[in-house]
Amino acid sequence: MKQKVVLFAAFALISLLAIACDSSGSSDVVMQTDDPIEPVVTPPALPSPRSPVSTDTLPAPTSGSAWYRFENNSYGMALAGETLTLDGSSFEQTSYYWDGDSWEKFMGLKGSLSPISGSDYNATLEAIYLIDDSGATWHGSSTEEFAMYLSHVWSKASATARVSLAASGTSLAYKRDQDGNGALTDALDFATAFTTTPSTTLTGHGKYPWVNYTSWSFHGNTAQASSSAGPDTILSECLDDSASSLVASVVGRAKNQNGAVYGPISYDCVPDGEGIEWEKDYTFADVSYGGLWWLYEDVVTYKNGATVTYRAADPWSHYSATYKTDTGYTGSIADCGLLPGQDYMPPDTAGAGKTVKYIRTLVNGSSG
Amino acid sequence: MSREKYTDTKLYLYSEDDTTKWLAVNDDWCSDLEFGDYTLYSTIQYPFEIGKKYLVKVVDINDTEGGYSIILQNDMNFAAGVLAGARTTMVSSPDTYEAMNDDSPATTNTLIADTIQHHSLESGDPDWMAITID
Numbered sequence: 001m002k003q004k005v006v007l008f009a010a011f012a013l014i015s016l017l018a019i020a021c022d023s024s025g026s027s028d029v030v031m032q033t034d035d036p037i038e039p040v041v042t043p044p045a046l047p048s049p050r051s052p053v054s055t056d057t058l059p060a061p062t063s064g065s066a067w068y069r070f071e072n073n074s075y076g077m078a079l080a081g082e083t084l085t086l087d088g089s090s091f092e093q094t095s096y097y098w099d100g101d102s103w104e105k106f107m108g109l110k111g112s113l114s115p116i117s118g119s120d121y122n123a124t125l126e127a128i129y130l131i132d133d134s135g136a137t138w139h140g141s142s143t144e145e146f147a148m149y150l151s152h153v154w155s156k157a158s159a160t161a162r163v164s165l166a167a168s169g170t171s172l173a174y175k176r177d178q179d180g181n182g183a184l185t186d187a188l189d190f191a192t193a194f195t196t197t198p199s200t201t202l203t204g205h206g207k208y209p210w211v212n213y214t215s216w217s218f219h220g221n222t223a224q225a226s227s228s229a230g231p232d233t234i235l236s237e238c239l240d241d242s243a244s245s246l247v248a249s250v251v252g253r254a255k256n257q258n259g260a261v262y263g264p265i266s267y268d269c270v271p272d273g274e275g276i277e278w279e280k281d282y283t284f285a286d287v288s289y290g291g292l293w294w295l296y297e298d299v300v301t302y303k304n305g306a307t308v309t310y311r312a313a314d315p316w317s318h319y320s321a322t323y324k325t326d327t328g329y330t331g332s333i334a335d336c337g338l339l340p341g342q343d344y345m346p347p348d349t350a351g352a353g354k355t356v357k358y359i360r361t362l363v364n365g366s367s368g
Numbered sequence: 369m370s371r372e373k374y375t376d377t378k379l380y381l382y383s384e385d386d387t388t389k390w391l392a393v394n395d396d397w398c399s400d401l402e403f404g405d406y407t408l409y410s411t412i413q414y415p416f417e418i419g420k421k422y423l424v425k426v427v428d429i430n431d432t433e434g435g436y437s438i439i440l441q442n443d444m445n446f447a448a449g450v451l452a453g454a455r456t457t458m459v460s461s462p463d464t465y466e467a468m469n470d471d472s473p474a475t476t477n478t479l480i481a482d483t484i485q486h487h488s489l490e491s492g493d494p495d496w497m498a499i500t501i502d
Contacts, residue, residue: 344392350415361377361409365458366435
């Protein structure tokens with residue numbers, strides 16, 4: 001994924017605040033009554049941020065009739081776009097994602113059409129195109145890749161699927177028999193709509209951090225619940241494909257259902273073979289709070305000024321999030337579909353009428 | 369063999385009358401000394417109310433198919449032969465507990481103390497089992 005690191009208004013604001021603090025916070029201020037010499041401060045030039053609302057256009061297909069569609073991501077921002085080219089005997093679809101600056105294509109489908117009746121066709125997928133990890137090379141799929149993606153992007157039955165392509169004015173109703181039973185309206189079948197409009201208005205704009213999972217674990221030290229424990233939290237960033245992380249900081253806070261709180265916990269950046277993770281091993285001096293613990297807050301700050309704050313009110317609720325993109329666009333999402341990392345700490349004593357038992361899973365011969 | 373190839377279980381414990389809010393949860397217990405590389409398995413140590421019925425849910429956090437065994441016992445230590453016996457037990461999919469409606473809280477499968485059960489997890493299909501504490 002392409003990344004461009006630029007200067008933003010937030011940094012300029014921070015710089016100005018720093019200058020202001022330096023001036024007013026000095027302990028060497030001397031009151032002067034005659035002709036004070038004003039300090040000369042040249043403020044840094046403000047960069048020009050992109051508009052937080054803009055219109056962007058998908059590239060036009062090269063031939064045939066061209067159709068377009070767009071989808072928003074869970075943050076309510078335009079994320080995905082697709083072009084569809086039809087010429088009566090063939091089709092070509094190209095999918096794009098919005099990386100904050102431009103449309104980046106990530107998958108293409110190409111094949112032939114054979115009329116059945118009316119607007120129905122047998123559509124045979126002949127090639128899948130993919131972008132490589134560098135984001136630079138557009139290549140045809142290998143046989144293995146084709147087989148792997150076929151059931152997800154085309155049909156669970158075969159490379160030939162029944163499709164309906166019903167055009168009416170500036171719209172095209174698209175249906176595909178994804179479960180392979182010949183019908184087009186089953187729950188697993190695919191249906192969408194294209195239009196002739198190649199542009200979409202982005203309700204949000206810019207890059208923002210996000211968290212795809214969190215974890216919190218006492219690593220088995222619950223066997224000695226009154227002793228020290230090591231909660232561990234790992235946060236992963238999807239927008240970072242560079243050698244050095246764009247993340248400036250990750251700070252978490254944990255809560256216990258009986259009211260105890262713990263934090264802030266500042267995570268460490270830990271590169272490994274699969275990417276960059278943020279984690280922290282912590283040792284409690286006192287772990288006397290039995291019950292469910294959960295990571296009720298995570299705050300991720302990018303070096304370019306973008307931030308996101310996740311909060312979960314209780315261990316059973318998904319995170320909600322508020323965010324600010326690198327261009328200054330702010331937004332929120334009520335339900336991120338992500339549970340907070342959590343673990344259970346048994347109490348020091350079972351209590352009257354209770355008995356401590358252990359439920360354990362373990363490896364068997366079918367586990368691998 | 370990489371441990372990532374093994375089932376990565378997550379355990380949830382519920383009271384019988386509320387299957388929306390778990391009482392306890394655990395992903396990895398991290399007991400290298402017992403399991404060697406197989407550290408992705410789970411343990412819940414819980415003060416059960418005597419005479420009450422509970423429900424346990426097991427999922428694979430990666431939503432992939434794989435086997436696991438499960439046991440309810442009075443302490444942390446496995447009885448002699450339990451670990452080795454489980455490792456040599458192959459479970460075909462679907463396992464016998466699927467017929468006991470074990471993909472829902474209405475399961476008729478009951479986890480009996482000190483009696484190990486060998487399961488196979490289907491993709492996207494959690495396993496439920498009941499526990500009655502005597």
